[in-house]
Amino acid sequence: MAYLNITDLQKHYDNYHALRGINLAINEGEFIVFVGPSGCGKSTLLRTIAGLESSTGGTIELDGRDITELSSSKRDLAMVFQSYALYPHMTVAENLSFALRLAKEEQSVIDEKVKSVSASLQLDKLLERKPRELSGGQRQRVAIGRAIVRQPKVFLFDEPLSNLDAALRVQMRLELARLHKKLGTTMIYVTHDQVEAMTLADRVVILNAGQIEQVGTPLELYRSPNSRFVAEFIGTPKMNLIELDNVVRENDTLHLQLLNASIDFPVSRTHGPLPDKIIMGIRPEHMHLVETGGDLVGKVELIEHLGSEAYTHIRLSNDQTIIVKAPARTSIKDGEQVHIQVDRNEVILFNDNNRVFSVIAEDASHD
Amino acid sequence: MTLTQQRKLKTLLVGLASWTVALLLFFPIFWMFITSFKTELQAISVPPQLFFEPTFENFSIVQERSDYLKHAWNSVVTSFGATLLALIIAIPAAYSMAFFPGKKTKDILLWMLSTKMLPAVGVLVPIYILSRDYGLLDSKLGLVIIFTLMNLPIIVWMLFSYFKDLPKEILEAARMDGATPWDEMVRVVLPLSVGGIASTGLLSIVLCWNEAFWSLNLTASEAAPLTAMIASYSSPEGLFWAKLSAASTLACAPIVIFGWFCQKQLVQGLTFGAVK
Amino acid sequence: MKRSITRLLMAPSVILLLAWMIVPLSMTIYFSTINYNLLYPGRNNFVGWMNFEFFITDPGFWIAISNTLILLISVLVITVVLGVALSALIDKPFYGRNVVRVLLISPFFIMPTVNALIWKNMMMNPVYGIFAWISQTLGFEPIDWLSDYPLMSVIIMVSWQWLPFAILVFVTALQSQDTEQKEAAQMDGANGWHIFRYLTIPHLARPIAVVVMIETIFLLAVFAEIYVSTGGGPGYDSTNLAYLIYNQALLQYDVGVASAGGLFAVILANIVAFFLIRAVGKNLTV
């Protein structure tokens, strides 16, 4: 039995079905990240767990107790808001100790806790300030500190870093990861930024239109997305999706036909009959530019030099564009004709429902 | 003319026009004020006199003739009393409507406002009779009750619009921190809306201080606030403008000065949440 | 939070207002159907519609209704139009703007009785008043405002009182107007009038709604200004419904007829409120 169990959770706003049957089991101590495009229901799910929104169906169990109908104040969860939501009329110290004071803790205990938390977040010099006298990063720390003092069962974060500038965001991200290691408390973290999701999470929950699209470790999601949505959502630049002209199966070989080329695979297993339309997914780093031969030919349109590597945008003769990763010091120029070699083990095929119908890499490894 | 010169000229003209309008609108008050320092003869002299030797005689006559201090005290007690009472009743209601709105909240609010549309004359007779039967005629308590009820809808509405503007997330944070609704109201909402409550209270005080209908009809010599005292100067026993002005100045000065000091607060409140 | 606690918090306000509305109103309805004159106690027999008939056939009735509406609409128009114009004027910074604000808001703090006394005597008196002096200086015959234009005199007094309110609401609203929006419009080639017409006026829609709503509440009940200045006269020329009923009740001691009149006032207010709350309510965030 998991620590936090969500069963068939539903949320209807007046005339909008925001959560459409969420099932999720979270283990104690896990760092879970909800990620998905804006409006997919991440915040709604988090807030329903928090008890700030009431669910319209399903159950939430925490630590063996049904908390579906419990009020937020009794759930023993702490939340860090995007806007920080610090109490503007209280000093940092008062902000930190508010929950403890509400719980009528001993003053000496409160002082002790506030002291240790503020020290660990480098807030000890700021205890007497009001929130408006703090910088964005400092406010963020107070918001986190306010959650930590309470030693809740689960931490909830709703896009906590999105109001910070890029450098600070990276720094805070690391601090959060460190914090999780230190405390070992279960954390649920909402973000629309897949880099945050990949770097922080033990497991990532990808949401789409009020439903869970896939749950898995960051690497699982990256390597074996089970839908086109996940494949496109995870990874920058995006996975290339190439419409194939035709796919032919010949005994144990699959011929992916595209622009006079045929990429051939040994296949041991496919799921059912071949769909009419097949889309090939391949990540930019799983294609290579070669002098001659290769599988595909195209013309370079644009090269993005990132310093450590370069991304070449290549237009194929059927006008599809793909992105191929190239070494940093590539000598290729705009407008040049290039040959592209596809790494067969990394090809993913999607059927006409945008679901993965055969993960060739997996099949190949069976051989 | 350069662009800078044009701008300067424009600012000058705008300033000139604004000052003119402001002085025109303020003139009656100014005139009342200086007339209160004139002798009766100077007060009605044609052409009007702007420069003269001020006398303070009128003020002492007003105090003697109509016991200014007693009526001023009545005004203070009724305005502050009614405002305090109304706030105590209105705050929980506005809080509950702003933070825990139901489907009917909007209707209730509009209904409350519509009770304010109920014309006082429509209920003058029953209120008069009720007051008489319960011994509340010409009593400060009676006026306090009436003023409280009279301003309650507006106070609820103003507080509601203030509460509504507080960031919702701060309250949610408090809830997550384990705050009960009571804690939320007392330890988070109220401290955060001190400004709003103050400006609501200020407006209520001004409205009570200047209320004339009920004061005129329900009070006589004992509980009459300044509005009613002043009305007694309306039946002219000859032209006593200087004394009239002195009485008026005394009646208005407290609230006008109070208003000037609280101007910023009050103006915020006056927009009734229509301006974010 | 549980609905029951929410209700409990609202209960005092709702119950008090309900009582404030229902108790006197039902008494008014009852009185309006009986013969009830304070001068002749003990003869309180049921008379049906007689009080209403009496009140409607009072020569002042229709005049009072129309005076009430004229007063309401004139003051609304004057304060909103002048309020918008003047607030646009003082929106830009200039020397002494804070003092101007203080001067402008002052009439709002003046009590209606004093308002009426100042205007009646020191401004509008046909012999010694400032207006008379100005007329004479300019070579005109002085006007006897209160006798010749009684309703207009009341309108002037009441507008003077409420104009500051409108100006201040609008000024506050203007300050919240997005300057980038205005700058964008300027870049698009809009002139001052275009900006005023297409950006400022729409921006003021909600504040105007508030001003109209609040003022209507108070304007339907204008009483003290009339009581102190014109006494409703000459004849019924400046009598509004409030004053007519007052006259009936406390000067003629006829509670029955006054109550019938009170009900007319309630009905009129409800008609106005119906349209107003409909129109304005939409504009308010609730």
Ligand SMILES: Nc1ncnc2c1ncn2[C@@H]1O[C@H](COP(=O)(O)OP(=O)(O)O)[C@@H](O)[C@H]1O
């Ligand atoms: N109070 C509400 N009333 C109606 N619809 C809402 C409400 N809150 C959120 N929604 C809708 O629910 C969907 C999910 O919202 P949210 O969970 O905030 O998305 P996000 O994933 O960006 O955090 C959105 O389409 C949003 O419009």
Ligand SMILES: [Mg+2]
């Ligand atoms: Mg969100």
